[in-house]
Amino acid sequence: MIVLLLLLLFQSAAPEAGVSGSVVDVGTVYLQPLLDARVELMRPSGSPMVARTDPNGRFAFSGLPAGRYRLSVTRDGYQRKSVAVELSNGQQRSDVVVALDLAPTVVGHVQDPYNIPIANVLVEAIKVIYGPRGDRSVVSVESALSDDRGEYHLYWLDPGEYYIRASSLDLKPGESIPGNPETGVSAPRYAPTYFPGFRDPRDATLIRLRVGSNFSPFDFKLQQAIAVSISGTIYIESTGERVGTTIIATYAGAVASDQKFQAKSASSGRDMGLYGMGGMTPGTFIVSAQYSSGGQQLVVHRKATIKISERSFNLYLSPGSTVNGKLSILAGPAFDLRSARVALESIDPDLPSPAIAGVDEAGQFSLSRVEPGEYILRTVNLPGDVYVKSIRSADADVQSRPLFIRYASPEAIRIDLGVDGGRMDGVVVDRANHAFAGATVAVVPDATRRNSPDQYRATESDADGHFTLRGIPPGEYKLFAWQNIEPNAYLNDVYMTGFEPLGIQMTIAPNSVGSISVRLIPMD
Numbered sequence: 001m002i003v004l005l006l007l008l009l010f011q012s013a014a015p016e017a018g019v020s021g022s023v024v025d026v027g028t029v030y031l032q033p034l035l036d037a038r039v040e041l042m043r044p045s046g047s048p049m050v051a052r053t054d055p056n057g058r059f060a061f062s063g064l065p066a067g068r069y070r071l072s073v074t075r076d077g078y079q080r081k082s083v084a085v086e087l088s089n090g091q092q093r094s095d096v097v098v099a100l101d102l103a104p105t106v107v108g109h110v111q112d113p114y115n116i117p118i119a120n121v122l123v124e125a126i127k128v129i130y131g132p133r134g135d136r137s138v139v140s141v142e143s144a145l146s147d148d149r150g151e152y153h154l155y156w157l158d159p160g161e162y163y164i165r166a167s168s169l170d171l172k173p174g175e176s177i178p179g180n181p182e183t184g185v186s187a188p189r190y191a192p193t194y195f196p197g198f199r200d201p202r203d204a205t206l207i208r209l210r211v212g213s214n215f216s217p218f219d220f221k222l223q224q225a226i227a228v229s230i231s232g233t234i235y236i237e238s239t240g241e242r243v244g245t246t247i248i249a250t251y252a253g254a255v256a257s258d259q260k261f262q263a264k265s266a267s268s269g270r271d272m273g274l275y276g277m278g279g280m281t282p283g284t285f286i287v288s289a290q291y292s293s294g295g296q297q298l299v300v301h302r303k304a305t306i307k308i309s310e311r312s313f314n315l316y317l318s319p320g321s322t323v324n325g326k327l328s329i330l331a332g333p334a335f336d337l338r339s340a341r342v343a344l345e346s347i348d349p350d351l352p353s354p355a356i357a358g359v360d361e362a363g364q365f366s367l368s369r370v371e372p373g374e375y376i377l378r379t380v381n382l383p384g385d386v387y388v389k390s391i392r393s394a395d396a397d398v399q400s401r402p403l404f405i406r407y408a409s410p411e412a413i414r415i416d417l418g419v420d421g422g423r424m425d426g427v428v429v430d431r432a433n434h435a436f437a438g439a440t441v442a443v444v445p446d447a448t449r450r451n452s453p454d455q456y457r458a459t460e461s462d463a464d465g466h467f468t469l470r471g472i473p474p475g476e477y478k479l480f481a482w483q484n485i486e487p488n489a490y491l492n493d494v495y496m497t498g499f500e501p502l503g504i505q506m507t508i509a510p511n512s513v514g515s516i517s518v519r520l521i522p523m524d
Helices: 004-010
Strands: 018-027 038-042 049-054 057-066 067-074 081-087 090-098 106-111 121-130 136-145 151-154 160-168 205-211 228-236 244-253 260-264 274-280 283-291 297-306 309-313 315-318 321-329 341-346 366-369 373-380 387-393 403-405 413-418 422-429 440-445 457-460 466-471 475-482 504-508 513-521
Touching: 018 067, 018 081, 049 057, 049 283, 067 090, 081 090, 081 457, 106 160, 121 151, 136 151, 160 274, 228 283, 228 297, 244 274, 260 274, 274 413, 297 315, 321 403, 341 366, 373 413, 422 440, 422 457, 440 466, 457 466, 475 513, 504 513
Parallel strands: 018 090, 228 309, 228 315, 321 413, 422 513
Antiparallel strands: 018 057, 038 049, 038 067, 067 081, 106 151, 121 136, 121 160, 160 205, 228 274, 244 260, 244 283, 283 297, 321 366, 341 373, 373 403, 387 413, 422 466, 440 457, 440 475, 475 504
């Protein structure tokens, strides 16, 4: 009996799959293999697996169940790249080639109005990004300090659109830069300046970095800055109580490791809750605070632009509201919706979004700790070819308009689903008709539906250049495939203006299944 059970167990176990391949330098004639590239295999579940390439540029992963995987490859000096790989039971795939391009580097000099080099100026690469509705914003992605010759280097940037910003490095009292002794003399302070020399980012020159491009130095001349400050009172929103807590201000678009300012509001007396923060340079800041009351964590985030010497505003702490809702299929067969996830994404990428919510067996979901602001509601991981038909809160349409949340919870969200979405399979090819891996493929709806992000569909071509788009709402579309594009950029009408003639016009009928070959839109 035991022998029979072991035989049945052995027969029922699915054979394990494996994937191997090589990482090469695409800029060399013979595609030179790259040693010590980091290859990360993202699995459908569980932590990622990591390998390093050998002297022949080879990597390998074994003992894998069938499924769809993502290989992400990084190496110093090269542009990062990722490709998708589909493995069936027992498949041993050894032909994956990941070709890396050299990453651009930006260099330049920082000087004062008298052409004297300035050391220890913070220079940042500010990348253009796009929010959940395609709204344009910026974020700092790389930074460096100028040396004693005023020279700076921003290494290994991904291709894309950037602004270059220079500003004083704000140090707390008693702090000094490693390698620079404390002199006791206050260094001049410089306002954030965008290349080639503007305070306002709207006047700055947008730099387009491309693989293999050669650039002249990006040189700055900085003007000394006035000091600005903020002040106000911090309250608990629900009670009006003033509290003492720590308040933090960081530059909008900054990364977590960037400089920040902080102050404490008064915790007693007539000045209870009053705060003041000085020594700042003009700019746009995210001002935040936390406070614990009755075992409940209260938070606040506020975006503020400071141009004059002082600005005053109050802060209101709250636990955030709860957004409840339900997914419902209008007509057609029933589906198990427990794989779906519902997200509220802040329209302003500098402000926080709540954690993604799961869906129960009745299609219900609940998003907690939602701070006041404007949000886009996204539903992902819908089964089969199910898609979103409409989203409403009471009588308000929140599919084509943002969901505006104050301190109270909104009316329950009703997400109606359709089950007759279309499907499109295809392959991306380059100018030489070779399959292209890692392209961003998107179907963009006609103009009447472009204010609803859930009418778009996007994916990446896999290691063989293949892609599949599922659950496409019936209607008119254009199909695009980009070699390089920022996430969500195709949601921006201004960005898309130059690409419209390159799209393939297509009609998605209910329950349709199609196949297509699409030409790659190169970076240049």
